[in-house]
Amino acid sequence: MTGTVYKSTGSWYTVKTDGGRFYECRIKGKFRLEGIKSTNPIAVGDRVHFKLEAKNDTETGVINRIEARENYIVRKSVNLSKQTHIIASNIDQVFLLITIDNPPTFTSFIDRFLVTAEAYSIKTVLLFNKIDTYDEETLLEVKYLAALYRSIGYECVGISAETGKNIDKVKDLMLGKVSMFAGHSGVGKSTLVNAIEPNLDLKTKAISEQHMQGQHTTTFAEMFDLSFDAKIIDTPGIKGFGIVDMDKEEVGDYFPEFFALKQDCKFNNCLHVKEPKCAVKAALENDEVSYSRYRSYLQILDGEDEHYRTDNWDEQV
Numbered sequence: 001m002t003g004t005v006y007k008s009t010g011s012w013y014t015v016k017t018d019g020g021r022f023y024e025c026r027i028k029g030k031f032r033l034e035g036i037k038s039t040n041p042i043a044v045g046d047r048v049h050f051k052l053e054a055k056n057d058t059e060t061g062v063i064n065r066i067e068a069r070e071n072y073i074v075r076k077s078v079n080l081s082k083q084t085h086i087i088a089s090n091i092d093q094v095f096l097l098i099t100i101d102n103p104p105t106f107t108s109f110i111d112r113f114l115v116t117a118e119a120y121s122i123k124t125v126l127l128f129n130k131i132d133t134y135d136e137e138t139l140l141e142v143k144y145l146a147a148l149y150r151s152i153g154y155e156c157v158g159i160s161a162e163t164g165k166n167i168d169k170v171k172d173l174m175l176g177k178v179s180m181f182a183g184h185s186g187v188g189k190s191t192l193v194n195a196i197e198p199n200l201d202l203k204t205k206a207i208s209e210q211h212m213q214g215q216h217t218t219t220f221a222e223m224f225d226l227s228f229d230a231k232i233i234d235t236p237g238i239k240g241f242g243i244v245d246m247d248k249e250e251v252g253d254y255f256p257e258f259f260a261l262k263q264d265c266k267f268n269n270c271l272h273v274k275e276p277k278c279a280v281k282a283a284l285e286n287d288e289v290s291y292s293r294y295r296s297y298l299q300i301l302d303g304e305d306e307h308y309r310t311d312n313w314d315e316q317v
């Protein structure tokens with residue numbers, strides 16, 4: 001049988017078959033995968049193949065194969081074993097909630113998030129929340145940021161989780177897909193999920209509370225089917241997104257507008273900092289590349305904010 005992992009708690013995995021039935025499954029023996037050194041061989045979102053086994057009165061499954069992952073997000077184990085914990089896989093998109101104030105979301109945070117999502121090969125949609133609370137000046141800032149990120153290729157929607165403004169647009173974007181929600185504490189993730197699917201609220205809270213009492217090294221994600229054709233993956237508090245280690249040379253590749261210019265730089269390994277005849281710097285001078293994006297790039301390159309290598313989505317700026 002073939003199915004998708006909805007939940008993983010220790011050695012048991014809840015798998016939903018393509019026919020819509022849930023089975024508790026486990027793995028037999030050792031299970032090595034693509035050279036990923038992870039503490040868990042199977043993660044929420046994985047597509048698995050399993051055989052049914054009758055045990056007492058219940059039917060359980062034994063997983064014997066896992067399909068190649070489209071993408072996956074990880075969290076590093078706190079101990080020094082260099083092992084990673086795979087939080088979830090096969091994510092179609094992540095919605096990054098942004099508020100201009102209450103709390104403020106800075107472009108450095110947005111850009112670091114986007115770089116990580118690009119490195120993970122996960123599409124990001126930017127949701128500017130709480131637009132019901134903004135004065136004209138703040139709304140202009142939203143417009144400015146939305147125009148900037150649209151010009152780079154990111155979809156942007158101004159929403160209010162509280163009044164329901166543009167929630168239908170978010171739901172449209174979710175159709176047929178597996179989504180995640182991310183953003184600082186207090187940006188409105190729970191409020192939004194509640195606006196999208198009122199009955200999910202309790203479950204979401206229960207999971208994060210349960211987690212808070214547990215250990216920080218294990219992250220417990222879960223997939224939910226919504227009442228319309230959409231799925232969400234909930235990670236504790238719906239904040240976590242994990243870490244990606246990257247080399248300096250790679251960082252620019254995850255700024256799509258820099259990557260598009262790279263071929264015009266004199267040096268093919270140009271870091272767009274001090275090199276002569278750099279197309280990115282030329283574009284910056286002509287205002288074709290945004291200064292705030294370039295500044296974020298330099299910060300990441302310099303490791304100025306060490307948090308970009310750690311799990312900064314669990315922290316407030």
Ligand SMILES: Nc1nc2c(ncn2[C@@H]2O[C@H](COP(=O)(O)OP(=O)(O)OP(=O)(O)O)[C@@H](O)[C@H]2O)c(=O)[nH]1
Nearest residue numbers: 129130133160161162184185186187188189190191
């Ligand atoms: N006015 C207004 N308030 C909102 C909106 N969205 C959320 N809020 C409020 O902002 C506060 C924080 O919202 P939450 O949904 O708890 O934020 P969260 O991102 O889930 O926060 P964490 O659980 O800490 O990660 C609550 O008081 C919400 O009522 C909005 O669109 N407009």
Ligand SMILES: [Zn+2]
Nearest residue numbers: 265270272278
């Ligand atoms: Zn360059």
